[in-house]
């Protein structure tokens with residue numbers, strides 16, 4: 001068994017197979033990045049890891065902390081410490097950001113056998129982390145993601161991650177839609193969380209993110225599987241050559 | 250036809266709270282404002298068939314919120330006549346149906362004078378084998394100018410066997426009118442459920458949170474604080490009982 005390992009995974013939605021014979025292993029403390037053309041299955045992979053019922057797995061398995069997680073519902077995977085920063089965060093009308101953070105924080109505490117965090121401590125924790133990410137009090141009172149700009153949504157995803165302090169954070173295009181300053185702020189949010197016990201899987205189209213958050217391994221994914229892996233220089237090489245040349249090389 | 254009549258005196262402001270449906274006429278005299286809060290939580294052994302007819306005079310405001318959760322079968326009808334210039338009506342409503350209940354909410358608004366405004370905002374939840382229904386009408390008389398009328402109905406079905414019907418109707422005989430109406434009926438959104446679950450929130454709690462949020466959006470339009478708290482609590486209680 002392994003800390004995090006995907007073995008020979010086939011997955012898709014409806015009749016459509018999207019991931020085929022997919023393999024990936026991540027060790028505690030590592031930062032991995034996946035790059036790949038649009039529609040190649042990167043977001044599908046993140047959804048399958050987190051247990052989105054829209055996707056079905058027809059072969060293979062996923063282990064996390066020495067446990068087969070494929071049979072677990074999404075909330076239990078989250079309870080084990082997996083976090084997904086969504087490429088397209090979902091609007092939740094009627095629930096403010098603050099209230100949502102309370103639900104999420106206390107749900108995860110329940111998995112650890114902890115009492116709900118009292119309101120003043122929660123508020124303090126949220127404010128501190130929100131401030132670091134340049135999120136205003138006014139935004140915390142708004143309905144989650146409703147009418148938020150692309151960049152604001154990504155900041156709120158990052159805020160959720162820094163609140164929940166997951167052991168394994170999967171960030172799907174955290175950098176898309178962010179201006180340069182916001183990118184630094186969000187990258188800083190990731191960097192402060194880095195530790196020998198915590199791993200990250202970053203999905204990105206741009207080398208820039210990886211200059212702020214240094215990956216240990218970069219994977220190139222095409223048509224539902226990883227076709228090349230290397231160190232961070234692979235991202236640079238990709239930026240220069242593009243997918244076609246790199247894959248045929 | 251209702252026989253009793255309640256008169257809100259010209260220029261006054263009144264809040265009226267009803268614990269049970271009453272069939273009656275209400276006249277909101279010129280320049281007056283009525284905040285009208287109505288509850289229908291009758292026991293399941295009973296049925297309800299009630300009708301309130303409201304006349305809103307010049308410059309008067311009728312603001313109302315209805316919460317309907319009771320009775321085995323209920324037919325709760327509200328008729329608003331905007332008879333004076335610059336009269337306005339806001340009707341908010343929630344129906345929550347469970348078990349084998351059949352709950353119908355009907356609102357009819359008649360714009361009979363110029364520069365009148367109306368708004369109907371209704372949300373419903375149907376669980377188990379229950380049936381919910383909203384029937385709404387905006388009627389604008391011929392030759393009456395500068396009218397604004399909006400109507401929106403949204404409903405959630407919490408089970409495959411629940412049912413919701415919406416019968417929206419516009420009867421407009423004038424040209425200088427801005428009217429909108431719409432209805433959406435569906436189940437809880439799967440993407441929203443997954444988003445909540447991905448944060449560690451168990452499915453049953455996620456369903457509860459989203460249903461509560463769906464209703465909170467319209468509850469939050471209630472302007473009278475005590476009534477708001479009261480309705481909120483009743484809605485939460487209903488959700489606790491019916492969303493195990």
Ligand SMILES: Nc1ncnc2c1ncn2[C@@H]1O[C@H](COP(=O)(O)OP(=O)(O)OP(=O)(O)O)[C@@H](O)[C@H]1O
Nearest residue numbers: 013016018037038039040041042043044045054087
């Ligand atoms: N729920 C779904 N229903 C139908 N098709 C889907 C669904 N989810 C993904 N797909 C399809 O699967 C393929 C992979 O999609 P996915 O979102 O995983 O790509 P991606 O690598 O994340 O792309 P991008 O870089 O554009 O974000 C696409 O062709 C997409 O249209």
Ligand SMILES: [Mg+2]
Nearest residue numbers: 042043044087
């Ligand atoms: Mg994607």
